Amino acid sequence: MRKTAAAALVALGLWATAAAPAPVAVSAAPAAAAPVETVFIGDSSTGNFGIAPTRGPAGCVRSAENYPVKVVERLAPAGVRLDVRADVSCGGARIRDVWEAQSFPPSGGERAGGERAGGERIAPQEAALGPDTGLVVGSLGGNTAGVASILKQCSPRLRGAEGSMMPAEPVDAASPASECAAYFQGEGARWLAGRMAAVRQDLGRMFDQVKARSPNARVVLVGYPRLVPADTSRCLAEVPGGSEKPFADIGQDALTFLDAGVQRPLGDLMREAAEEAGATYVDLYARTGTTTGCDGARRGVGALLEGSEVSYGGHRLPWYVHPNRTGRDLQAAAVAEAIEGLLGA
Template identity: 30%
Template sequence: MRRIIGALAAVGAITAGVVATNSIASAGDQYASYVALGDSFSSASGVPNQVSLNCTRSDNNYPSLVAKELKPSSLTDVTCGGATTVDMTGLQLPTMNPPQFGALKPDTELVTVGIGGNDVPFAGVVMTCGSMGAFQPVGSPCKDHYTRGGTDRLAADIHKVGPKVGAVLDGIHQRSPRAKVLLVGYPALMPESGSGCWPAIPISAGDAPYLRDATKLLNTVLAQQAAAHGATYVDVYTSSIGHDLCALPGVKWVEGLLPTSPSAPIHPNLQGTQNQARQVLAALHR
């Protein structure tokens, strides 16, 4: 979802001590080959150190952290900011990145994929709600916009993502029939209760619960697709409650429009990627 804000936060070096203080328990399973697919919530846009500027990919994204614990013989990480389900099998424009499915092999043993948000597209929803709420602290202009006429168009768009993600999971199984496949959900963006934190996040009071519930709906759709297409759903939302955009610096795991920790705006910071990794490892351990 890197399209929310074009400019990324400045990228700096990160010390090993920071990672050491946030250790992640090992899943205990061994996988010889690991392929990571997904969008900017998987590539960790803006989080140091950015090792692919083209894809805004960090060497501290959750695939890298998971690989540090599992120690597979190989990690092929093709996560890329802005990716949609179409980019699994087609060139990702405008960067001309090759199809992410090209990384899958018949002997791949582990695949993680985080996809679907850009298919809504959720970035556009946040921009729409933010522009409508910038001068309107109360009310629900964004919800009113999407539900005008009695139909919730945003909810309908989210439901349409389901079959697309299901096709992605089927495509993974076809190309890597031996692989354990994990579908990684999205973290909490808005507070679990209350009316948000206008004006720091310019979402009107009535729209904060609407966006919160939209994120939950997207995760529900993803979980349903995982269950129907032979994948394990990784819930990162529940563990991230209380670490949303409105939390204080050092507590938040998703940065706001003006990041206080290196990250792209409205994206996980290092603490967020560490939580994603913990949840992936926990899912593998179950």
């Protein structure tokens, strides 16, 4: 009787010691995602002007440790691999230098009217794009908006030898630097409106140019870190360990205008243009309100006339309010997060 019951259980596969082990399904490991062919474009914010060492064309002052390099490093552990075919970011680049050759004037820089003097020329940034490019990333807009000319309009020191390496002229040298906020709200308002209109128009063309050369590319337009805090009195103290104020001799009324009348509208315009083109916008302004140039030890922006890490002709170039290493890392974190959101899945 017991033998018969045991035999029945074995036949049904319910006798634990006699039943054959159930086969275990073994799924193949997922194949690693192919690296995405990537091109970084942009201006000195992408190139991280002021951080040593530099590489590429001398006039570009592009850091070999800029945020594109750090973005690749950050994304690798998440399994998002970028095959960086080119980094063509360059100091002084305007949006139109995506499709036009960029020139480097020997000293005078860009004239207030937007014309460029002659000098060394490099190929349009779009030359690095191709049909296999899957990702295009960079910051562009500040030079087209004329931010350097605005800074020179507001700073007597920048109008002198200390500003000689900044490729721009003041908008109206006949108007005193001490009156620059009033100037841009009066006589200079038309100039500024024209520059903002050029940003909108040129960004539209830039997105079209990228799409024509790289139809399948995703585009990430990166904004600029916030320079001036809401409380400009924080800009009256010298930077830690230095003898310079964050914005040198630029007055508080001018700093308020620079933030509310230039940088915030520029960021809004860049976001709108990116959204209209179906691109991704990285809003650094919104993320860096506590690491402005006036935030002491936390600052992510080098002071206007504080010596940077890069030397030229035996002298350290000023930061000219570009991201320092802290700011570079903030840029990289925000951009890597955006790219992972696009490609991580």
